[in-house]
Structure formats: structure tokens, C-alpha cells
Amino acid sequence: MSAAEPVDLTVADLHPALGDPTLTSMNFLNEVSERYPAAVSLAAGRPYEEFFDLAAVHRHLDTFHRHLVDDLGHRPEQARRLLLQYGRTKGIVHHLIARNLAADEGITVDPEDVVVTVGCQEAMFLVLRALRAGPADVLLAVAPTYVGLTGAARLVDLPVWPVAGGSAGVDLADLAAQVHRARAAGLRPRACYLMPDFANPSGLSIDTAHRQRLLDLAAQEDLLLLEDNPYGLFHSDDGPRPPTLKALDTGRRVVYLGSFAKTVLPGARVGYVIADQRVAGPGGRVGPLADQLAMIKSMVTVNTSPIAQAVIGGRLLEHGCSLVAANTRERSAYTRNLRHLVAGLARRFPALPDQPDQPDRPAVRWTVPAGGFFVVVTVPFPVDDALLDRSGRDYGVLWTPMAHFYDDTEPVRALRLSVSAVTPEQIDVGLDRLAALITDEVTRLAG
Amino acid sequence: MSAAEPVDLTVADLHPALGDPTLTSMNFLNEVSERYPAAVSLAAGRPYEEFFDLAAVHRHLDTFHRHLVDDLGHRPEQARRLLLQYGRTKGIVHHLIARNLAADEGITVDPEDVVVTVGCQEAMFLVLRALRAGPADVLLAVAPTYVGLTGAARLVDLPVWPVAGGSAGVDLADLAAQVHRARAAGLRPRACYLMPDFANPSGLSIDTAHRQRLLDLAAQEDLLLLEDNPYGLFHSDDGPRPPTLKALDTGRRVVYLGSFAKTVLPGARVGYVIADQRVAGPGGRVGPLADQLAMIKSMVTVNTSPIAQAVIGGRLLEHGCSLVAANTRERSAYTRNLRHLVAGLARRFPALPDQPDQPDRPAVRWTVPAGGFFVVVTVPFPVDDALLDRSGRDYGVLWTPMAHFYDDTEPVRALRLSVSAVTPEQIDVGLDRLAALITDEVTRLAG
Numbered sequence A, B: 001m002s003a004a005e006p007v008d009l010t011v012a013d014l015h016p017a018l019g020d021p022t023l024t025s026m027n028f029l030n031e032v033s034e035r036y037p038a039a040v041s042l043a044a045g046r047p048y049e050e051f052f053d054l055a056a057v058h059r060h061l062d063t064f065h066r067h068l069v070d071d072l073g074h075r076p077e078q079a080r081r082l083l084l085q086y087g088r089t090k091g092i093v094h095h096l097i098a099r100n101l102a103a104d105e106g107i108t109v110d111p112e113d114v115v116v117t118v119g120c121q122e123a124m125f126l127v128l129r130a131l132r133a134g135p136a137d138v139l140l141a142v143a144p145t146y147v148g149l150t151g152a153a154r155l156v157d158l159p160v161w162p163v164a165g166g167s168a169g170v171d172l173a174d175l176a177a178q179v180h181r182a183r184a185a186g187l188r189p190r191a192c193y194l195m196p197d198f199a200n201p202s203g204l205s206i207d208t209a210h211r212q213r214l215l216d217l218a219a220q221e222d223l224l225l226l227e228d229n230p231y232g233l234f235h236s237d238d239g240p241r242p243p244t245l246k247a248l249d250t251g252r253r254v255v256y257l258g259s260f261a262k263t264v265l266p267g268a269r270v271g272y273v274i275a276d277q278r279v280a281g282p283g284g285r286v287g288p289l290a291d292q293l294a295m296i297k298s299m300v301t302v303n304t305s306p307i308a309q310a311v312i313g314g315r316l317l318e319h320g321c322s323l324v325a326a327n328t329r330e331r332s333a334y335t336r337n338l339r340h341l342v343a344g345l346a347r348r349f350p351a352l353p354d355q356p357d358q359p360d361r362p363a364v365r366w367t368v369p370a371g372g373f374f375v376v377v378t379v380p381f382p383v384d385d386a387l388l389d390r391s392g393r394d395y396g397v398l399w400t401p402m403a404h405f406y407d408d409t410e411p412v413r414a415l416r417l418s419v420s421a422v423t424p425e426q427i428d429v430g431l432d433r434l435a436a437l438i439t440d441e442v443t444r445l446a447g
Helices: A021-035 A054-071 A076-084 A094-105 A119-131 A147-155 A172-184 A208-221 A289-297 A306-318 A328-348 A385-395 A424-446 B021-035 B054-071 B076-084 B094-105 B119-131 B147-155 B172-184 B208-220 B289-297 B306-318 B328-348 B385-395 B424-446
Strands: A114-117 A137-143 A160-164 A188-194 A224-228 A254-259 A271-274 A278-280 A286-288 A374-378 A414-418 B114-117 B137-143 B160-164 B188-194 B224-228 B254-259 B271-274 B278-280 B286-288 B374-378 B414-418
Touching (some): A021 A147, A021 A385, A021 B289, A054 A306, A054 B054, A054 B076, A076 A306, A076 B054, A094 A114, A094 A271, A094 A306, A114 A289, A119 A137, A119 A147, A119 A188, A119 A224, A119 A254, A119 A271, A137 A147, A172 A188, A172 A208, A208 A224, A271 A289, A286 A289, A289 B021, A328 A374, A385 A424, B021 B147, B021 B385, B054 B076, B054 B306, B094 B114, B094 B271, B094 B306, B114 B119, B114 B289, B119 B137, B119 B147, B119 B188, B119 B289, B137 B147, B137 B172, B147 B160, B160 B172, B271 B289, B278 B289, B286 B289, B328 B374, B328 B424
Parallel strands (some): A137 A160, A137 A188, A188 A224, B224 B254
Antiparallel strands (some): A114 A271, A278 A286, A374 A414, B114 B271, B254 B271, B278 B286, B374 B414
16 A cells, blocks of 8 residues: 555454455456456356347346236236336245246245345345344355355354265255254354255255255254255256255245346346245234345345346246246257366366376366256365466466365365356367366476 | 244344334335325325336337447447346446436546445445444434435444434534544444435435535544435425535545436336445555445345346436436426425414414424425324324325334324325325324314
8 A cells, every 4th residue: 555545444444244255255256357358267157148138138028018917907007117116025026936936946936935136146145134133143054155155144244154065965964963063052053055956166966865855854953944046957968857955845944045147137137035934023923034034125125126027027928937948048058068078178187097096186086067057176286366367367267266165264176167158169278278277287286 | 823823933033123113114114005005195205107118218228238339339249248147246337327426416436436236225235234343333324314224224233323403404513422422432433324405204405504514524523424315306496406415525525325216217226326435455455445335245236237227327328417307307296296285284284373382282384395205294293103004094195104214212293295206186185184184183182
């Protein structure tokens, strides 16, 4: 800081989240991609944008408007008011979200249990704000954990305790142990957060039998589960998709977090939460947790833009409320890219029989997910932000250090690759550059 | 609660804001207006919707798209990405907001100091989240206070200390006294919140000389001012509009909270904050407070829908970035309504020379604001939610008890009337019904 530069405040005067690595690292990742715009980005988890179309946005808006008038019988001035005036805190496309969940996920939802949010991020934020009542509360989360969850928890002063993921997607013995450990310490584990389908960042999915055991454990331990499902629709054709936790949930154990960013458009910033848990209020009034979340929402964003909701609503209506059907092209692009990436890794890092794995220096390995956007590559050296910066500058390829998804400062020997926003040609170039980086790094460390 | 009704949680398990009157009263006010849809509503602070037009929304979107391509030189795929993909946390219409503030408010702003938010509510929330670092922090706010500010403060566990408004809009002696009182108690007053123009709910404005004295006091006491300005454009033609605090601010004392809900469309849910305060971070890096707010925003809503921003951007572009020009019809409707309401009150409640005021039983009085949406009527009896419910049911007129704008449980003998969402004919009917209620209530209490 130069002596001449005026300063009005310091970060230490502000909320502690602002000095926390979770928030600053998110910033760092954005800055790196701005710093090296010419690099191939295998970092961005953005959806494929080749099919984005502004004309479709206009059409969706009109489709939803016609739905208000023709299907729901609104007078023109009522329809105009719904779209353009202040409105219902819980949203105006809740009925279509209920139909979508019935069609695509086999989830039966009362539309009154839906809160339409400003992206899934606000849904997470509202749930964590509601659940954090005091300093004894903690949140459990399967590690590695989506950064947006950890960041939202920081903003409401809610500690996040990692639960081992293991190869099954969630280690139930560890989950039980963490619950017991928290309770023994006088703390209150409010919920366990996880992405059961093609998790960000691990790429792992949980199989049906294990989902059932997880629900049983949650009932036994009286624990809520926060199920985040942005990628479920993007499975390969190799086998049937397991049902969501919410579809299996008979005891209102699951708060379901939904996103339209990947299945419709990120630019609408529309997500939702299904919160059917029954909450007793003063005077013995009982209503859904959704109503409590809406009260919080009224003081965060008032309501989700009805114009943005109408874009999503129109898209849903144009496809019979099924986003499976609407995403045929996108799904095959992601599946193609995922296979291309995995094959490309196998070609560039063949198994080397003369260099057997050693515990402290494993070979290059990677996950082979059955869908979603992400592959995790394990390498024989620690991967940090400095290496990413060097990768962008000297090698022209960007990726995400897995250390960003762990809530501690231990070195992590892994990086995340995303296939969602690139072409097969870009994957080839990116993998060539990544292979060069890894080879150089191994040589450097051996030398 | 019936014995058969299942319960999963109680409000007492959740964040304390959910049991707080600030949040539940907001809910109550919404419920009352749903319960009596046939009543004339002098309660709603919604903008006049007669000129709302879905075709204009389509046009604004296209106007902004053309601006990206023609004025800013974006390639078609770049423009599409900006509108539909994930994007810049601080927003994409910041340059147009800077032009708008220069044109309409005489405020010079670096676009990098702007954060585009999901309505002004999110702007308030971000600022309060940033400023509340620990339990010693308190916020000062001119009373009566906008409910959305108090609600946002509740969500971040930040106590709100009232500062007397007085007839000048803010009582500077009381402001200084509250600052000293807080500091003497070991607390840290982070800022003082106020609406200098046609405040919600008081209708009061602060004159230019008093604004200058307020800025001097803020400098002397090293205090930030949070200036909220949703109504400034809607002044009558009776005299010049005083400059905003931000226009007078030479010491980066003012965080300016802006809204497009009343000047463009509530349904876009777009607002903004100007935060040019210089913040020193770790390693001596100095940047605007706006960047810190953006880090918080990335964990609350990620970014504001670029589609919604484009609607606002297009409207700005179509009017040379001046919303004064764009709101000629709206402003004359509000001015007409305000005069009609004040004249209607004078006709229905003439001064009664044979019933002189007594301290414990004043006659009916009202404010005469020079603009904005709100008139406060003082009556000779306490005004509470039960009376509002009776007014809706038995008299067919809705209004807002002023008690909702005070952060305590003292009875308040006043109610707020809004002129923004009604016609002169509805004002006549509403005032007839209100006069009947007041007369009956005075008779009942005297009897």
C-alpha cells in the first residue's frame, strides 16, 4: 500500500468471512481466468453455451404469459401485474416446478412447499440462515465440498464439519461418527449437505442401496439431509439413474435444492428449494419450512424476478415440463466430452508397469464418472494456486486445484477438470498442455 | 395444533429473526391484503402499474443487446454469453448506472464502485453483512425506519438503534448522542441509515443545509451514512430538489443504495449500491468496498440476472440514461394523487375550534410531503394490527400501522397512507371509509 493511497476501512473491520480463504479463493479463481483469457479452460463449470439463444428467451417469456392468460385464466392486467409488479415471495412458477419434479424425478411436491430463489445459491443461503440458530450449531458436509456451500455457511457463521466421501459418495460410518462427536461436544449438527449425483467436485454418485441406507441413518440420528442436484439430468446412457434422495424420502428428512442454471440458463438466475418439513410456530400454527425460508427471503431479495421466472416457466411449458427432453443435445455433448476426456487421459498417462505405485508417490489417476461435468485427476505432487497460475501463464491451460474444496490447509495432490464448456478439440489441446505441465512437474520434483 | 398434525421442527430451533416481530409483521401485512382483496388499499407502496407494458420489456432487452454489439463492439457470441451465461458478480449495467447518476443526481461514480444487486433489498443486506463484524457492532437508523432495513439487520444479528427523525428528517443532536452512548457502552456504531428524500414511511425530506450539517457530523464522528433513495425522482414541482447526500459527499462517507423498482419496474428486481470507500486488505491491497460486497454477493445470489439487468439497461439507453425524463407520466400521477389525498384529508377532517387539541387527545393531523408516495396520519387512539384487520373486514380500506416502523412495542397513534398504486377515485372511496373508521373509533373510545 503506497503512503499516498487513502484508506477508509480495513478488512479486519468487516465480517470475518471477508478475510476467509473460502471467499478470497473464489475471487482468485475468477481472477486467474481473467488473467489468462487465451488459456484453454478446463476449470469453468459453466454449461455448454452453443445452444443459447436470445430469441428463445423472448419466446419463453411470451409462452409463460399465454399460460397465465389461457391456462390459468388471468385477465390481461393481472398477467401483466404478475410479471412486472412486486409479487409472491415464494415465486410464480412453483406449480411448474412441481410438475417438472414429477415428470423428471418422480418427486411428488405440494407447490406450497416450493420457494423459487435467485439461483440455487440463494436456496442454500436461506436454508443455512434458517438452520443456524446459535453458536452451538454446526453443518456436516460430504468432503470435498462445493465452495458455494462453504461460502454461504461462512456468511451465517456456521462451522462446516467434513464427512468422508469415500468411494461410495458418502461414508456412513464417518457420518454417524461426526454426528456423535458433535453431540458429545455439546454441539447440534443441523443437517448434512451432499450432492448424490455427479458431485461437484468429486464427480461421484451414490448408488440406490446406499441412498436408502443414508436415509435410514438420517432417520435414526434425527438429521436433515440437504440434497443438491444440479447435474442429475446429465447421466450417460450406461445404466439407469438412481432415484433422488427426495424421491425416496418418506419422512420429510430431505431438503431438496434445485437449479435451472445447467438445465435451462445460468442468466435467468432461478433455482428453488423444496422444504416440506413441518414447522410449529408461536400459537401452535404449523406450516412448511418453505414459509420460514420465504420470510428470510423477503429480507434478502424480496422475491425472485418474475421476468426471470417467466423465462424458466416458458421453457418448461414448451417441453411438457420435462427438462430431460429439453436437454437431449446438451446431454449428448457432455457425455461425448466426458468420454473424450477420460480416453484422452488414458492415452496420455498409460499405466507404467516399471513404475509401480508407492504410497507416497502414486501415479497419475483419475475418476471415471457416469455423468456430470467433472473428472478429478490425482497427481504425484501437491497442487496449489501458485501452480495454477504457472499453468495458465506458461502452459496455457486452466483447471481447479482440489484444495479449494477442502475446508483446511492440508496440501492436496489433485485437480478438477470440467468438460462442460469446451469442445473435444479444446479438450485435446488442454490435455496436451496439462500432460506437459505434469511431466515437467514430476521431473522437477524428482530432480 | 391438532394432536394428529406432524411436526418436524419448531421456530425456536431456527434463527431468532424468524420469531421476531419485524419478519412476522411483514408477513401479517401481506396476509391482510390477501384476506380482503376487495378493500381499497392505501397500504401498498407498489408503483403505479397503469403504464407497465410487456412489449416494452422485450424492446428493452433488444435495445441492450444492440448496445453490447453496436456501442461496445461485442461479437454476437460474446453478447449472447454476457446475457445468458454466468457473469460478472458486480453486474453488467454498471456503466449505465454511472451515467444515470451523473445525469439525474449529479453524482460522479467510478463504475467499478457499483454493485448491481437483486433489488435494493440485497444491496442493504450486503452492506449490513459486511459491516457487522462482531457482537459489539450496532447500526443507527432514523426512526421511523423502513421495515426492510430492520429485517435485513435481524438476519445478520445487528442491533438497530433508533435516531430521532424530528421535523428536519434527522435530529443531529440525537444522532451525536446515540453515537456517544454506543461508544461509551463499548459498542461500535457502524453507520447511520436514512432516506433523505420522501422517506418511507414518514414522507419527510431533509433540506440542503441540514444535509451538509449531517455530513459534517458524520466526518466529525467518523461514521458512515447509508443513503437509501428510492423516491427522490418523485418530487412535486413546488421547488428545487435538494442534492443527494452522495452528491455532496467529498469524503467517501456515504454508501448510496439505489433502486429501479419505482423508476423502471419492480419485476426486474434490480437495484445497486455505490460503495467507493477504500478498504485495505491482507498484503496491503486496497480496493473499493464494492469489491468486498461482491465477494459476499457471490455467496448469496452469485450475480444479478443479466436478463433482468438488460431490461433495466435497455430502458436507461432508450432515455439517454435519464430516469427523470422516463418518469414524466408517473411523476405527475403521484403528484396529482398526493395533492388529492391531502385535500381529501383536509375536507374530511376540518379543524374543529370547539375541540382544541389536548396533549393526550390530539385531533387528526397529517404530513404534507413535497413528493414521494407516503402521508402519515396521526389519530387520537393507538393503531395496531387488530384495528387494521377490522378496517379491512368492516370498512373495506387498508393502510399500514406506523407501529410496524418502530423497533419497540410502544403503542403508536399513527398510520401510513400510500398514494402510489391507486386512482383519485379510489383515494376518495378509501378516505370516506377511513373517515368512518376514525369517527367510529373516536366515538367508541369516548363512550
